[in-house]
Each structure stands twice: as C-alpha cells, then as structure tokens.
C-alpha cells in the first residue's frame with residue numbers, strides 16, 4: 001500500500017507495453033515488479049485485458065503467473081494511454097502469410113496507434129522479431145509523418161525479445177539482451193531503462209539494423225542446423241546408422257560442436273518463420289539466400305517424410321492406411337506447451353486424413369483440438385505417430401494393440417517397443433525392423 005501511495009507521490013514514469021502475449025505480458029510484469037514505473041498494457045483483445053485486470057495471466061508462463069499476483073498492470077484497449085507514456089514497447093506477432101511471406105500487419109497497426117498519439121520525448125521500442133531495415137524503412141516513415149523527427153523529437157529503438165516458451169531456466173529477467181537505436185544517446189537511455197528492471201546483461205549495439213539482425217541470425221542459425229540433422233537422418237536411414245546415437249556421441253566434443261536433433265518438422269512462430277523475413281529482405285536487395293531456402297525446404301519436408309515411414313511400415317505388415325485407425329500423439333509444435341502455430345503435427349494430421357486414415361489425436365496441452373485419451377489410442381490404433389515429445393508420452397511402456405510406431409521426436413524407448421514385437425521407426429533411427437528382425441528397406 002505504501003509503495004502505491006509513494007508511487008503516486010513519486011509520479012513514476014509511465015510505460016505502455018503494446019501486445020500482451022507470451023512476450024509482452026512477462027515483460028510488463030517484470031517492469032511493474034521493479035516498482036519504478038506506472039505500467040499500462042495495451043491490447044486489442046478485450047478478454048485478455050479483463051483477465052489481466054483480474055490478475056490472471058493470459059499466457060502459460062510460470063514466472064508471469066506468479067508475478068501478476070503481486071504487481072499492478074493497468075490493462076486497456078484505449079490507445080490514448082500512449083500519450084502519457086514515456087516508454088512504449090511493441091511486442092506484437094510477426095507472422096508469415098499463406099505464401100510464407102512476412103506479414104507486418106500487427107506491427108504497422110501498433111505503430112499507427114503510436115503515430116496518432118506521438119509526443120515529444122517518446123522512447124519507442126520494438127521487441128517483435130523483424131528483418132533488418134523494418135525500423136528505418138517501414139516504421140520510421142509512419143512516425144515522422146506529422147513532422148516530428150526520429151532521433152530528435154522521439155527515439156526509435158529495437159530490442160529483440162528472446163523469450164523461450166516453456167523454458168524453466170531462462171526467462172525475461174535473466175536472458176541477455178541486445179539493443180540498438182537511431183542515436184547513441186537514445187540507445188543508452190533505452191538500455192538504462194532495461195537495466196532498471198532486468199538482471200541480465202543489456203548490450204548496446206551500433207545501429208537498428210545490427211539489433212534487428214542479431215535475433216534473425218540466432219533463429220536462422222537454429223533452422224539451418226536443424227535442417228542439417230534432418231537431412232543427415234534421411235541419409236542415415238538409408239545407411240542403417242542411428243543418427244541420434246551419432247549426434248549424442250559427437251556432443252561429447254568439448255568445443256566446436258552444438259547438437260541439434262532430427263524430428264518430424266520445425267514449428268513455432270520463431271524458427272519456422274524468421275528465415276523468411278531475411279530471405280525476402282535480402283532478395284529485395286539483390287541477394288539470394290540459397291542455404292536458408294534449402295534449409296526451409298528440408299525442414300518443411302519432414303512431416304511428409306514421417307507419414308511415409310508410417311505408410312511404408314504398414315505396407316510391410318500388409319496393412320492399408322486407408323481406413324486404418326492411426327493415433328497422433330501431440331499437436332503442438334514443441335514439448336509441454338499448447339502452441340500449435342506452424343506445428344508439423346498439423347501437416348501430419350492433414351496428410352493422414354488425405355490418405356484415408358481414421359485419425360485419433362491426443363494432446364494434453366491442446367485438448368480442445370485433440371480430445372482422444374492416450375489409452376484410446378493404445379487400445380484402438382494399429383499405428384501411432386508421435387509428433388510432440390510431451391512429458392506424458394515419453395515414458396509410455398505398454399503399447400497394447402499398436403503394431404507400428406513412428407517416433408517423430410526420437411524420444412521413445414526403442415528396445416522396449418521392439419521387445420513387444422512392435423515395428424519401431426524413428427527419424428534417422430529404428431529403420432522399421434520387423435518382428436523377424438528383417439529391415440524394411442524401401443523407406
């Protein structure tokens with residue numbers, strides 16, 4: 001109570017976070033927890049706003065769910081709150097459209113709201129992941145439309161988010177940040193703002209483009225390395241070498257090797273999306289990112305590769321996929337979260353249905369979309385594809401009536417499965433050994 005009164009008496013600087021999702025909401029909590037700012041949250045989703053004002057977290061985030069109990073965030077749909085904010089932080093999605101082209105609509109809409117309420121002294125910070133050039137070529141012209149000058153009347157900053165949903169160790173407080181802006185002084189002022197509520201290092205870089213490029217490079221690095229092991233898995237499937245064991249062995253090299261793991265595909269709103277932002281911008285500036293495109297194609301081919309393993313495995317058991325009951329374990333894009341954006345499991349489900357399979361989906365984190373229980377699948381399905389390595393699936397032992405399993409995340413106990421006379425196929429391991437021990441080699 002005293003803090004509240006003191007806060008009012010101290011006339012704290014005001015911060016507005018635009019976009020109260022898995023990036024913006026934990027950030028707003030962290031800023032509010034410092035008790036150095038009056039924090040507003042601006043979102044177009046009324047339900048989300050009402051939840052926050054009732055101290056309910058709108059996202060699955062352990063730290064934020066705790067924080068919201070002890071901090072005050074004034075959530076609103078009213079844009080005029082921007083007028084009285086010193087700092088405005090934009091944390092809206094940067095998706096791709098049907099043609100896999102960048103879609104800046106949410107960013108532009110947030111920037112238009114700011115432009116309508118722009119004041120001298122505003123520090124405007126974009127956290128959303130964008131390709132280099134977006135701040136200066138897409139955002140700045142909108143903000144300067146009515147005569148105020150960036151770097152003079154207001155600051156434009158980029159501080160890319162690094163939230164890793166579901167990560168128990170790394171959160172908004174302890175993940176290092178990079179920050180760049182139109183001017184050196186503006187970058188310093190924004191960096192000091194972040195340092196006032198974070199424990200992590202805040203590294204000032206020399207420009208907006210360098211800041212925009214760091215996050216894209218981090219995520220493209222991951223996509224290319226995943227594509228490398230996905231291609232390796234397809235090669236080692238032919239060679240009968242367990243790629244999972246090879247990667248684990250290579251990981252004991254104490255330097256110059258960073259393990260990534262093959263799987264049924266790459267999902268999520270970061271790794272599966274960010275490369276397209278750089279590919280598109282580079283192309284517009286005369287460079288063709290061949291490697292990035294090949295990596296995207298390899299990763300996008302993995303859902304089909306996974307379904308083909310099931311179809312070939314069923315064939316070797318003289319079972320036709322048409323009409324067969326097939327269990328799909330997992331719909332979300334990664335373990336222990338309920339986010340299905342760009343999830344490879346959705347591609348797998350679509351192809352199974354197109355092949356005429358009778359598909360039962362089970363995902364404890366997306367049960368509105370995947371109502372089947374694990375036991376329904378084990379008792380009724382002849383084939384199973386595991387697409388997401390949720391904790392509820394990885395220790396499954398008694399597979400009851402299942403005849404073939406395709407382990408899309410190489411996370412199941414292969415020897416236990418084969419000891420039950422079930423055909424096991426991983427991604428780069430397992431090779432569909434029949435109960436007779438013969439390997440089905442047309443895969």
Ligand code: SAJ
Nearest residue numbers: 161162163164226260261263265266267268270271333334
């Ligand atoms: N995946 C693989 N093999 C791997 C790693 C991931 O197939 O070796 C798949 C996952 O199954 C998933 C997709 O790739 O479908 C993305 O997985 P992810 O672990 O990269 O998770 P994301 O998308 O939540 O990525 C976030 C990113 N964080 C930010 O953008 C701030 C990313 O930069 C992080 O590297 C990543 O978390 C992380 O390291 O966990």
